[in-house]
Amino acid sequence: MTIENDPHIMAMLHAHTKGLEKGDPISAPIVSTAKYFLPGAPDTPYVYGRDINPTVEITEAALGALEQARTVAFPTGMAAITAALMSTVKSGDRIVVPSDGYFVTRALLEETPIGLALHVETLATTQFETADLSQYDVVWLETPSNPGLDLCDIGAVAAKLKGTETLLVVDNTTLTPLLQRPLDLGADLVVASDTKAMSGHSDVLFGHIATRDIVLFDKARRWRKLCGSVAGPWEAFLVHRGMMTLELRMARMCSNARALTGLFGRHTAIEAMTYPDIGFVIGLTFSSQDKAEAFINDCSAIFPATSFGGIHTSAERRARWGDNVSEAYVRLSVGCEPEAELLHSIGATLNDF
Ligand SMILES: Cc1ncc(COP(=O)(O)O)c(C=O)c1O
CATH class of the missing domain: 3.40.640.10 (Type I PLP-dependent aspartate aminotransferase-like (Major domain))
Known part of the structure; x- marks a missing residue:
């Protein structure tokens, strides 16, 4: 479907x-x-x-x-x-x-x-x-x-x-x-x-x-x-x-997420990516906790916050709550921003690593 x-x-x-x-x-x-x-x-x-x-x-x-x-x-x-x-x-x-x-x-x-x-x-x-x-x-x-x-x-x-x-x-x-x-x-x-x-x-x-x-x-x-x-x-x-705008938001969030997986898949700063081929949440593992924090905090397109599914792209390290994931694991919730600008901003942050 x-x-x-x-x-x-x-x-x-x-x-x-x-x-x-x-x-x-x-x-x-x-x-x-x-x-x-x-x-x-x-x-x-x-x-x-x-x-x-x-x-x-x-x-x-x-x-x-x-x-x-x-x-x-x-x-x-x-x-x-x-x-x-x-x-x-x-x-x-x-x-x-x-x-x-x-x-x-x-x-x-x-x-x-x-x-x-x-x-x-x-x-x-x-x-x-x-x-x-x-x-x-x-x-x-x-x-x-x-x-x-x-x-x-x-x-x-x-x-x-x-x-x-x-x-x-x-x-x-x-x-x-x-x-x-x-x-x-x-x-x-x-x-x-x-x-x-x-x-x-x-x-x-x-x-x-x-x-x-x-x-x-x-x-x-x-x-x-x-x-x-x-x-x-x-x-x-x-x-x-x-x-009332669920369908529109979901369509944009999911297409943005798919576009970002292309970017993440090619990037050496990311050690592993988890994307279930559906949805707007992406799991990213960096080489260290510091790199993960820098990704979340240095990128102007990413809002550092818990939770997911909002208009704004947001991210957090789930290990900070004690979840059984790597300290360098980031859960990224992809938002509704214009795709080109989102990819450009996130790509530029990764290129600085
Ligand atoms: C999968 C899942 N179920 C339930 C909840 C709880 O929802 P709420 O924060 O609205 O109580 C959350 C919150 O993050 C969640 O991620």
Whole structure:
């Protein structure tokens, strides 16, 4: 599937506008309210701000059109991950998570009561396809893995688990449904941080769960209501606005990334490059930590920051957080800048090495 022919983009773009009536504003209205007018019997879904919010619903509908699934929004990607776990697992369950995936997911399992109730094991992303997964209640994938960008075949793992009770969850933050559709490949639940490419402007935190299973959906919504992990209307508005240009941004970010891989592949300053042939994140290994820092800090086109998926090209050394990668490894998130200028600026920095 290429970004250009994704049939769900139109559905996402028009999820809100198709329901409009004459005179309605085209943008999502920000409904900032804790209460609703509620005399008598509470025979409306709109009873309280922790249950439901119209702006959040608009964003969920757009996410749902893209995912072709029911979606539940959360204030951050980690809140969505927590909800996916808390609403599905029971005490004593066995869960396997990537040893090389986003470290906060592992920390959540290692350091909080969720993990205490579970038997948590880890596997490298590349091992999930061949490992025996039959003993697990939950299999958690993240592909490409963050930060190492290793891959595993979601469809192959789903095929192995078919007919079992095992829940297959995929963190699809890095690629978004535009580049990878875990639910089509057999996953039960998708979790994502919309803080990244989905909202795209590095100005908001947000997350969602997507599923085609009504029971899982109801559990996630119920859990959100009980624990109060609700997304706000202002944030939902920003995510909805950002999503409207998701396809354009992703197309530019990915084409910029492909062009940069050509440059990096020829450059002697770079010892190794990891690019999964899809997406906008590139892994670069330099000859030393100092060279890696110089690349990040000396290039005017690169914004030194954690996170990824924004308009601006940004980079960081993931070893600074303790990730199991070389001290000289840089995760580069390629942005939407004009290609020629981006290549020129990054090429000039490398030539100075
Ligand atoms: C793969 C992945 N999943 C989840 C998250 C958590 O998202 P958030 O920062 O929105 O809580 C991140 C954040 O970097 C991530 O990279």
